[in-house]
Amino acid sequence: MDETTQPARGAPIARWLLGLGLLVAFAAGGNLVQHLLDLPIPGSTIGMIALLILLATPVREPLIRLVSPAADSLIAVLPLLLVPLAVGIVGSFGPLAEHALALAAALVIGWLVTFLTAAFVADLLMRRMRRP
Known part of the structure; x- marks a missing residue:
C-alpha cells in the first residue's frame, strides 16, 4: 500500500480535536453571550442550546460528523467529570x-x-x- 491509498494515522485524532474545538467554541460563545447580556443562565448552557438549535437545522449531518467523535468520548468519561462537583458538595x-x-x-x-x-x-x- 502506498501513501496515497493508506489512511492518515493522525486523521482520527484531528477529527476528535476538531469536534472538541467545536464543543469548546459553542461553550465559549455561550459564555460570551451570557456575559454581554448579563443573563442568569450559565454560558455553557447557552452554548449547548445554540448547538442543539443548529442540530435541528439542515446543517445537522455535517455537524454531527464533526462533533460526534469528541462527544462520544466525553460521554464515556462523564462520571469522572462529575467527581469535582461531588467533592464540592461534600466539602460544603x-x-x-x-x-x-x-x-x-x-x-x-x-x-x-x-x-x-x-x-x-x-x-x-x-x-x-x-x-x-
Missing part, C-alpha cells in the same frame, strides 16, 4: 445541611417534573410512530 455539607429539607423537596420535585415530561414526550413520539 455543613451549610447545605441547614437547607436539607428545601434541597430534598427541590430534588424530588425536579425529578418528578423531569420524569413526567420524559414520559409525556415518549408517549407522544410513540403515538406519532404508530400513525400511518
Whole structure:
C-alpha cells in the first residue's frame, strides 16, 4: 500500500480535536453571550442550546460528523467529570445541611417534573410512530 491509498494515522485524532474545538467554541460563545447580556443562565448552557438549535437545522449531518467523535468520548468519561462537583458538595455539607429539607423537596420535585415530561414526550413520539 502506498501513501496515497493508506489512511492518515493522525486523521482520527484531528477529527476528535476538531469536534472538541467545536464543543469548546459553542461553550465559549455561550459564555460570551451570557456575559454581554448579563443573563442568569450559565454560558455553557447557552452554548449547548445554540448547538442543539443548529442540530435541528439542515446543517445537522455535517455537524454531527464533526462533533460526534469528541462527544462520544466525553460521554464515556462523564462520571469522572462529575467527581469535582461531588467533592464540592461534600466539602460544603455543613451549610447545605441547614437547607436539607428545601434541597430534598427541590430534588424530588425536579425529578418528578423531569420524569413526567420524559414520559409525556415518549408517549407522544410513540403515538406519532404508530400513525400511518
